[in-house]
Amino acid sequence: MWAWLFHRISGLALVFYLFLHLMVLSSATAGPAAFDRAMEELHSPLFLALDLLLLLAVLYHGLNGIRVVLFDLGLGVRRQAALFWMVMVLTALVLLAAVAVTWPFLFGGGRAG
Amino acid sequence: MDQALGAADTPTVYFNVQRYDPEVDAKPRYDRFAVPYEPGMTVLQGLLWILDHVDGSLALRYSCREAACGSCAMLVNGWYRLACKTQVKDLRSKEITVQPLPHYPVIKDLVVDMSGFFAKYRAVQPYLVGGDGQRAVEPASGPGAPAPEEVAPGREFRQSPADRAAFEDATICILCGACTSSCPSFWTNPDYLGPAALLKGYRFAADTRDCLAERVPLLSGEDGIYRCHTIFNCTAACPKEIPITEALQSLKRMASRRLLGGGGGGGRQAAR
Ligand code: SF4
Ligand code: FES
Numbered sequence: 001m002w003a004w005l006f007h008r009i010s011g012l013a014l015v016f017y018l019f020l021h022l023m024v025l026s027s028a029t030a031g032p033a034a035f036d037r038a039m040e041e042l043h044s045p046l047f048l049a050l051d052l053l054l055l056l057a058v059l060y061h062g063l064n065g066i067r068v069v070l071f072d073l074g075l076g077v078r079r080q081a082a083l084f085w086m087v088m089v090l091t092a093l094v095l096l097a098a099v100a101v102t103w104p105f106l107f108g109g110g111r112a113g
Numbered sequence: 114m115d116q117a118l119g120a121a122d123t124p125t126v127y128f129n130v131q132r133y134d135p136e137v138d139a140k141p142r143y144d145r146f147a148v149p150y151e152p153g154m155t156v157l158q159g160l161l162w163i164l165d166h167v168d169g170s171l172a173l174r175y176s177c178r179e180a181a182c183g184s185c186a187m188l189v190n191g192w193y194r195l196a197c198k199t200q201v202k203d204l205r206s207k208e209i210t211v212q213p214l215p216h217y218p219v220i221k222d223l224v225v226d227m228s229g230f231f232a233k234y235r236a237v238q239p240y241l242v243g244g245d246g247q248r249a250v251e252p253a254s255g256p257g258a259p260a261p262e263e264v265a266p267g268r269e270f271r272q273s274p275a276d277r278a279a280f281e282d283a284t285i286c287i288l289c290g291a292c293t294s295s296c297p298s299f300w301t302n303p304d305y306l307g308p309a310a311l312l313k314g315y316r317f318a319a320d321t322r323d324c325l326a327e328r329v330p331l332l333s334g335e336d337g338i339y340r341c342h343t344i345f346n347c348t349a350a351c352p353k354e355i356p357i358t359e360a361l362q363s364l365k366r367m368a369s370r371r372l373l374g375g376g377g378g379g380g381r382q383a384a385r
Pocket of ligand 2: 183
């Protein structure tokens with residue numbers, strides 16, 4: 001049940017993000033100055049942290065999506081719990097790698113991009 | 114369960130039983146009963162002890178006392194269990210909370226209204242339908258085979274042991290209702306046929322003597338098989354440990370194969 005619940009929550013988060021994304025993008029099209037300002041803000045540690053959350057949702061939703069597709073193909077249905085933990089571990093590993101990469105920009109005062 | 118239950122001195126367990134009579138009570142309450150523990154005691158025995166010694170008005174269903182009739186499914190310490198199959202010792206707690214199966218209307222105390230559950234069971238036509246014999250093995254011929262006129266309705270639908278084994282798991286369901294009670298798809302859509310009825314549908318869909326052309330439409334409508342989102346609660350809840358989700362996934366593939374015109378006739382290939 002947790003796999004399914006997280007899938008729903010991350011799915012809703014991604015839909016919400018999509019609209020947010022379009023809003024931010026369109027606000028950046030108001031001219032060169034607006035574009036620069038938007039880029040400046042998006043490079044701030046706050047937005048980088050939000051990007052990591054986004055990555056979490058994408059990773060989980062994508063990997064668990066593969067898990068569910070396997071079930072629809074009739075594969076691994078009896079190993080669903082093990083597959084769920086595989087999804088969790090893979091999600092955590094990739095996320096940790098991403099945190100390692102963004103760390104200097106989050107806390108080191110460095111500027112991304 | 115620690116020394117208290119093993120030792121000879123005053124082993125007592127406490128049953129916290131949800132009591133509710135919708136015709137009288139505004140909301141459910143919990144009654145706490147001290148029950149003398151005996152080695153080997155089941156939750157059902159504890160409840161019957163309460164019924165006999167403390168409160169004869171406690172309402173519950175049971176019949177076989179051996180996990181065969183399916184009438185005593187309830188929530189014990191928050192999980193779906195058959196009261197008769199659950200040893201108090203295995204709960205590893207002296208506090209035992211007993212509630213009726215959730216998401217069915219309560220009639221009284223631990224007795225819930227299963228009429229909707231059984232209406233869905235009937236809706237999937239839980240018996241062989243059609244019988245065009247298309248999937249049936251050719252009747253035996255040669256010496257020793259039954260004469261055709263002995264075989265009603267004019268033709269014998271034989272089945273190989275392997276074909277029977279393909280849906281063996283699905284035949285042991287005792288219709289206790291735990292799986293459907295545990296299913297979030299059922300919580301959000303009470304019209305959903307639910308895992309128990311669909312498992313029964315699969316039991317016949319996978320049976321080589323049944324007619325898939327008549328069977329699949331019963332199971333694949335708007336409130337049917339595609340409302341299963343592989344949440345696995347049913348499989349976890351089933352006290353008979355039937356791999357329900359696996360069966361429902363097989364059923365989905367049989368149904369979609371027919372929808373896509375791919376036949377899906379063979380019970381064996383469709384079931385695995
Ligand atoms: S499949 Fe299992 S949980 Fe569902 S009704 Fe049958 S025995 Fe009970
Ligand atoms: S009393 Fe029959 S299953 Fe428990």
